[in-house]
Amino acid sequence: MLRKQAVFDRETFLTLPDLPSRLKLWGEDRELEDFLVKKAFMINPIPSSVARADGEVKIAVVGSGPAGLGSADELTRLGFKVTVFERDDRPGGLLMYGVPNIKLPKNIVMQKIEALQDAGVEFRLQTEIGKQVTFADLQKEFAAIIVCVGSTSPRRLKMIRDDAKGVYYAKDFLTYVTKEMFEQNTSVPADTAGKDVVIIGGGDTGIDCAAVAFAQGARSILQLELRECEMTGKTQDGFCELVSSDPTLSYGTILQDVLYDDNGFVKGVRIAKVEWISSASGSLPKPQLIEGSESEIPAQLLLLATGFTGPEPAVFSTFAFNKTPVGTIAKGSGYFDTSRAGVFAAGDARRGQGVVEWAFAEGRNAAVECAEYLHALKK
Ligand SMILES: Cc1cc2nc3c(=O)[nH]c(=O)nc-3n(C[C@H](O)[C@H](O)[C@H](O)COP(=O)(O)OP(=O)(O)OC[C@H]3O[C@@H](n4cnc5c(N)ncnc54)[C@H](O)[C@@H]3O)c2cc1C
Incomplete structure (x- = not known):
């Protein structure tokens, strides 16, 4: 098992002999890391008109990739009690199980997750909606749901x-x-x-x-x-x-x-x-x-590495969402709402395969739309 350790570590990777120039460029690129460390959790698009909740209203976020993390962060700041459901054994979506550690060290992802936990977000791992927990269970327990399940059907x-x-x-x-x-x-x-x-x-x-x-x-x-x-x-x-x-x-x-x-x-x-x-x-x-x-x-x-065609078929059967002609979750009359009342969608599952920054922004903006929906219901 030659060079095994180098798989995991940027510094070792960059010292490998005969590293092709393009892979050196790849290894030196810290854009994603910089975004996560410096920007992703500092952006705050909450319009001043959005009323804060009192910490008792529970919202479920399905999927813990950047869209789910953006939603959870924004909802928490808006005063909601947030539970993130993730089917995998670790949170982070493609930030955890996609982008290699050489490019995005996993301790950075975990630090951000821990900061969300400290702020009150609960992560329920190895819990797939549609298997361990049904959509009906979610609807009973939570005032609204934001679905951030990614675009994971491979071409x-x-x-x-x-x-x-x-x-x-x-x-x-x-x-x-x-x-x-x-x-x-x-x-x-x-x-x-x-x-x-x-x-x-x-x-x-x-x-x-x-x-x-x-x-x-x-x-x-x-x-x-x-x-x-x-x-x-x-x-x-x-x-x-x-x-x-x-x-x-x-x-x-x-x-x-x-x-x-x-x-x-x-x-x-x-x-x-x-x-x-x-x-x-x-x-x-x-x-x-x-x-x-x-x-x-x-x-x-x-x-x-031939790309993805959209969310998995199970997403459409589990949540009974409408599908767009390109295979993503169709929106309702708003921007992040769906064909199901009180259920929103964000990230790659909604807009198609994209990048981390877009997914975060989608998650945050879906959270604001969800908060506005809940406040309108109370009036
Ligand atoms: C290999 C790879 C490398 C990439 N590198 C970069 C990069 O360097 N820079 C960049 O900007 N973008 C990169 N991207 C794109 C970026 O990672 C995605 O655009 C982004 O992660 C999408 O975020 P998301 O939250 O919508 O979905 P995801 O990150 O896919 O997260 C979806 C989560 O939902 C969970 N889930 C799915 N169904 C259920 C269910 N029923 N119940 C519970 N949980 C569920 C999944 O397990 C997953 O954790 C890369 C993509 C890939 C595939």
């Missing part, structure tokens, strides 16, 4: 067999890595050490996976992205020039097939290069296969 790829071994969604892989850090469990099924690792998807989640695989001591890493670098918006600081000769990242590359051995273990991928061609009529460019560019790459671990 599936047709060529992945249902019984495939050695294939993981990025979120599951990153969760294993963080759990291993806490539990010191060395028999993690998704360990990349000594393996050839292929990552599908060139976005930030894919880069998180590439960094962790590098830190763990993967034998080789290849991250694939269908678009060209310039099409991904990652053009700041000469990023595209920087990565043009990086053998661990290949833009304009399509996954054609996944290759398995007789026992269903992934053993490689077939890929090809594409070029993006616009038609004469000026329509959006489309990828076209470059003839003769096909190749087979060995892989004993395949990580899918």
Whole structure:
């Protein structure tokens, strides 16, 4: 298990030999940490017109990611008694089980959670709404509910067999890595050490996976992205020039097939290069296969960082929410309300896959709308 410790620690990570420049940039980026430490819990959008509650009115927040934390913080400041329900064993959503520790040390997340607990917020962990507690239970106990369950349905790829071994969604892989850090469990099924690792998807989640695989001591890493670098918006600081000769990242590359051995273990991928061609009529460019560019790459671990399609189907059956055409929770007549009276939604579950800062803001603003709703009911 080469370099095991480096997986968890930014300082060690940055000293690793042969660290590709793009992963060095990734490791040096403290934007998210700065946001959490300096800004996330200081923003206060509460309009002066919103009346404070007296600490007796109970509100449930479902999900403890940044949207849930933003809601809990704002509601507490407004004088409500807040209980956050989280199905996982630790709070924080993707801040805990998503963003790797190298990028966002988990002690920072826990300090913020503890500050909320000190302010009176109760966290009920390993409690999934729809399983351990029903929606009807929540409605009986709480005056209002804010649902912040994230956008956690992974986008599936047709060529992945249902019984495939050695294939993981990025979120599951990153969760294993963080759990291993806490539990010191060395028999993690998704360990990349000594393996050839292929990552599908060139976005930030894919880069998180590439960094962790590098830190763990993967034998080789290849991250694939269908678009060209310039099409991904990652053009700041000469990023595209920087990565043009990086053998661990290949833009304009399509996954054609996944290759398995007789026992269903992934053993490689077939890929090809594409070029993006616009038609004469000026329509959006489309990828076209470059003839003769096909190749087979060995892989004993395949990580899918192909994004998310929306909240899980169970969210819609549990809460009986309406769904938007893009698969998120539909709003009611306000902004954060839903088709269910007294039930609000915020974060990635409502607005689609986004970033931490947006999710926090959504949670805070949903809390204000929820408070205004409850005050209006009293009149
Ligand atoms: C790997 C990865 C890395 C990222 N890195 C960055 C980054 O560096 N910077 C950035 O700004 N953004 C980043 N993002 C995006 C960012 O993390 C999300 O936009 C943000 O976390 C969304 O917040 P949320 O609260 O809406 O949902 P989430 O963070 O997904 O939290 C939802 C929570 O709800 C819980 N839950 C779901 N259903 C139930 C239920 N029925 N009962 C109880 N609990 C439930 C889940 O367990 C989860 O804890 C990253 C995303 C990923 C996947």
